[in-house]
Amino acid sequence: MSITLVNPCIEQKPQASRAPRLESLAGKTIALLDISKPGGNVFLDRVERLLLERCSVTHVVRETKPTYTKPAPEGLLEKLRNVDAVVEGLAD
Amino acid sequence: MTRQFVSQTSAAFRIDVDSDLRLSRVYDPIAVPAFVLVGPDGYVKRAQIGFDKDELNAIAAEMGCLPIAEAHDGAPQRKPGCSSRHLEPFAAIPSAEPLNLYAPTGARASLIDVAEDPYEYCIREFGDPLPVVPPTVERVERMMTGFNPSELIGRIPPCYGEATVEKIAANAVMAGCEPRMMQVLLPVVRAACDERLNLHGVQGTTHFAAPLIIVNGPVRGRLGFACGQNVFSNVSRANSTLGRALQLILRNLGGGAPDGIDMSTLGNPGKFSYCIAENEEASPWEPLHVEMGFPADESAITLFAGEAPHGVSEHVARSAKGVLTAIARALATVWSYRACMGHDALVVLGLEHVRTIHRDGFRKQDVREFLFKNTGIPLRAFDGVDGEGISQRHSYREITIDGERCYQKFRSPESIGIVVAGGGAGKFSAVVGSWATGPRGSQRVTYPCP
Numbered sequence: 001m002s003i004t005l006v007n008p009c010i011e012q013k014p015q016a017s018r019a020p021r022l023e024s025l026a027g028k029t030i031a032l033l034d035i036s037k038p039g040g041n042v043f044l045d046r047v048e049r050l051l052l053e054r055c056s057v058t059h060v061v062r063e064t065k066p067t068y069t070k071p072a073p074e075g076l077l078e079k080l081r082n083v084d085a086v087v088e089g090l091a092d
Numbered sequence: 093m094t095r096q097f098v099s100q101t102s103a104a105f106r107i108d109v110d111s112d113l114r115l116s117r118v119y120d121p122i123a124v125p126a127f128v129l130v131g132p133d134g135y136v137k138r139a140q141i142g143f144d145k146d147e148l149n150a151i152a153a154e155m156g157c158l159p160i161a162e163a164h165d166g167a168p169q170r171k172p173g174c175s176s177r178h179l180e181p182f183a184a185i186p187s188a189e190p191l192n193l194y195a196p197t198g199a200r201a202s203l204i205d206v207a208e209d210p211y212e213y214c215i216r217e218f219g220d221p222l223p224v225v226p227p228t229v230e231r232v233e234r235m236m237t238g239f240n241p242s243e244l245i246g247r248i249p250p251c252y253g254e255a256t257v258e259k260i261a262a263n264a265v266m267a268g269c270e271p272r273m274m275q276v277l278l279p280v281v282r283a284a285c286d287e288r289l290n291l292h293g294v295q296g297t298t299h300f301a302a303p304l305i306i307v308n309g310p311v312r313g314r315l316g317f318a319c320g321q322n323v324f325s326n327v328s329r330a331n332s333t334l335g336r337a338l339q340l341i342l343r344n345l346g347g348g349a350p351d352g353i354d355m356s357t358l359g360n361p362g363k364f365s366y367c368i369a370e371n372e373e374a375s376p377w378e379p380l381h382v383e384m385g386f387p388a389d390e391s392a393i394t395l396f397a398g399e400a401p402h403g404v405s406e407h408v409a410r411s412a413k414g415v416l417t418a419i420a421r422a423l424a425t426v427w428s429y430r431a432c433m434g435h436d437a438l439v440v441l442g443l444e445h446v447r448t449i450h451r452d453g454f455r456k457q458d459v460r461e462f463l464f465k466n467t468g469i470p471l472r473a474f475d476g477v478d479g480e481g482i483s484q485r486h487s488y489r490e491i492t493i494d495g496e497r498c499y500q501k502f503r504s505p506e507s508i509g510i511v512v513a514g515g516g517a518g519k520f521s522a523v524v525g526s527w528a529t530g531p532r533g534s535q536r537v538t539y540p541c542p
Contacts, residue, residue: 002207006232008218008262009344010253011202038483067532069293 019085025055028084032060035068039091047087116176124176127151198244198254201262203229214266219340220350220364224266235261235271245278246285249292251347255281259345260337267337267365268329272315276393277337279539280305283395284338288535294397294527295348301397301527301534302360303342304438305335305367306511308381309391311541317369321515323440324368324401324522335365360400368513374443375512377456384538391541396438396509397534401522406445412452415445416459419521420467423508424501426525430469430481432488432499436526436536438509439463444519446512456510464505465491468498509536 022028030051034040044062051057061083065072080086110116119128119139127140129151138154140147145161152160206213210226218224225231241258248255257278264277284291284303294301307317318328326332339362348354350363360366372379381392402425406418419439427435441449441459449459468491474482488499502508507529514520527534 002205003210003226004229005204005206005210005214006227006229006258006262006265007202007204008227008259008266008340010248010251010347011199012254067528069290069297069528069533071292 022085025051025057025085027056027058029059029061029082030057031080031083031086032062033072033080033086033088034062034064035088035090036065037068037091040089043091044087044089047089113177121176126176129155195244197240197242198256198259200242201256201258218344219263219266220336220343222364224340225268227262227265231265232258232261235264235269235274237271239274239278245281248281248285248341248346250295250353251345253345253347255285255341255345260341263340263344264333264337267333267340269333269337270315270329273330273334273337276307276311276315276334276391276541279541280334280338280393280395281341283393283537283539284342286395286537286539289395289397289537290534291342291346294534295342295346295354297527298355298357299527300356300358300360300399300525302362302366303338303395304362304398304524305338306380306394306396306438307331307334307367307369307391307541308372308379308394309386309541310389311391312369312372317367319369319371319513320374323371323513323515331367331369332365335362335367338367339363339365362398362400366398368440368511370511371443371513374516375446376450377510377512380509380511381538383456386538386540392538393541394536394538396524396536397527398438398524399526401440401524404521404523405519406521407519410448412449412454412459413462415448415519415521416454416462417466419445419523420463422523423463423467424469426501426523428480430473430479430499431484432469432481432501433484433503434528434530434533436502436507436509436529438511438524438526438536440511440513440522440524442514442518442520442522443512443516445521448519457505459510460505460508463508464500464502466493467501468493469501471497471499474499503530 032044032048034044048060048062051060063076063079065076108115119126121128121139121141123141125143127148128136129138131137138151140151145163148161149159152158211223214224214226215221236257239257241256243257244254245257245260246255247253253259260277260281261274264273269277283289289303291303294303311317312319315330316328317330321327342348343350350356350359370379379388380394382388384392384394386392402422404419404422406415409415409418423437423439426437454462471490474485485499491498491500529535
């Protein structure tokens with residue numbers, strides 16, 4: 001004998017998929033997004049240097065979220081739409 | 093829909109649907125709507141991005157037509173438009189359906205036929221690991237009596253699941269709520285979706301924070317909320333089930349799974365249930381909701397993203413200053429002892445402490461100001477090893493407490509919330525530390541409760 005239950009959970013499924021992976025970083029523009037946690041700049045400074053020196057990245061764009069506690073504002077997301085890939089840096 | 097619209101116009105030119113974005117790529121507008129007028133020679137004569145009545149009328153005039161956009165036809169004078177789809181880097185990937193955050197109704201819940209033991213099924217599929225009452229159709233309908241099942245109360249961050257009356261009721265059934273608890277739970281869900289509370293951050297943080305519900309007003313007596321002995325514990329069905337219903341909703345509709353999006357390092361026992369009521373009858377001061385502007389004879393609920401309560405014992409002091417100094421020392425440790433100006437706290441004063449403090453003539457505001465002026469971190473604590481809070485010391489305020497130079501802990505007296513609760517015996521109070529606060533963190537919110 002079965003019992004019928006009302007589904008108490010979220011039902012809409014997010015459709016967003018992962019962005020395609022880059023085959024190479026050479027010649028690409030990469031954004032580094034600092035989420036404003038302490039130490040984020042230390043980590044991303046190093047990543048920037050490695051990207052430019054070792055991976056032949058053409059250009060690194062640095063952006064910072066106003067606060068790590070909230071989603072990035074639309075204006076900031078807009079700036080990130082024109083790069084080839086984004087590295088989001090947590091820290092602490 | 094497009095064909096129907098076109099048939100209603102008297103357009104004499106060809107109309108194409110740019111579903112593969114080919115035309116968008118050719119003309120490359122940064123936003124849509126976009127208007128591009130191409131001359132007989134094939135060159136672009138005029139282009140306009142976004143919507144602008146003056147521009148449209150100028151184009152009409154240039155083509156020898158009467159104005160086409162009237163000033164007061166209900167449409168705005170101008171709108172900037174949205175980013176053109178062809179500029180989205182991965183337009184080939186289907187994007188999520190846009191959320192209508194202001195829709196008045198949501199979808200009805202699906203039904204699930206369960207052939208196995210429903211208790212085992214619910215533990216595995218829904219909710220926290222404790223048993224729940226299976227949300228059968230009959231129980232959920234009883235919970236929704238008098239409400240519209242499709243009414244959308246809010247969307248629960250961070251996954252923004254639709255919290256319709258029906259979904260809320262299903263979680264309320266699971267938590268063991270009585271049907272009349274819906275009158276409190278719906279305002280609680282509204283408050284939880286208030287952007288000031290910033291549930292998006294609270295649900296994802298590695299910190300301890302969980303929304304604590306504080307119930308005020310006559311609804312406490314009507315629904316049996318406990319505000320005395322063991323107020324933070326398992327003392328009444330009302331406190332335990334309301335708190336649990338909210339936590340189940342955060343997990344089931346918000347997606348804050350404790351093994352997933354909820355990244356809390358150590359967690360918080362309040363994530364099973366975290367709900368207290370103020371002991372207004374034993375308090376000589378105005379209750380929390382009256383401070384927030386609500387009439388004393390109306391009910392309200394407050395949400396505060398807090399840590400687990402930290403106990404303060406003071407059984408020896410016989411003066412208000414003695415008791416409050418002990419509480420101030422506990423307040424100094426909120427978040428981390430050298431971190432100042434960034435956090436709030438809720439002080440839950442036990443009844444014996446309240447009696448001592450009130451006997452010395454302190455009003456509630458006096459208590460708040462005493463705690464504000466006497467909570468600080470000695471400057472000498474900043475001379476030792478490096479640590480959290482030190483790099484911001486240039487923005488801290490220096491004050492003197494008991495003859496010693498200190499940095500003031502809180503931004504303002506209003507950073508300290510005060511509630512009276514607990515049983516009649518025991519000289520204890522509690523400090524509940526906040527998560528990040530202010531407009532960039534989580535702010536306490538109070539909502540009326542009919």
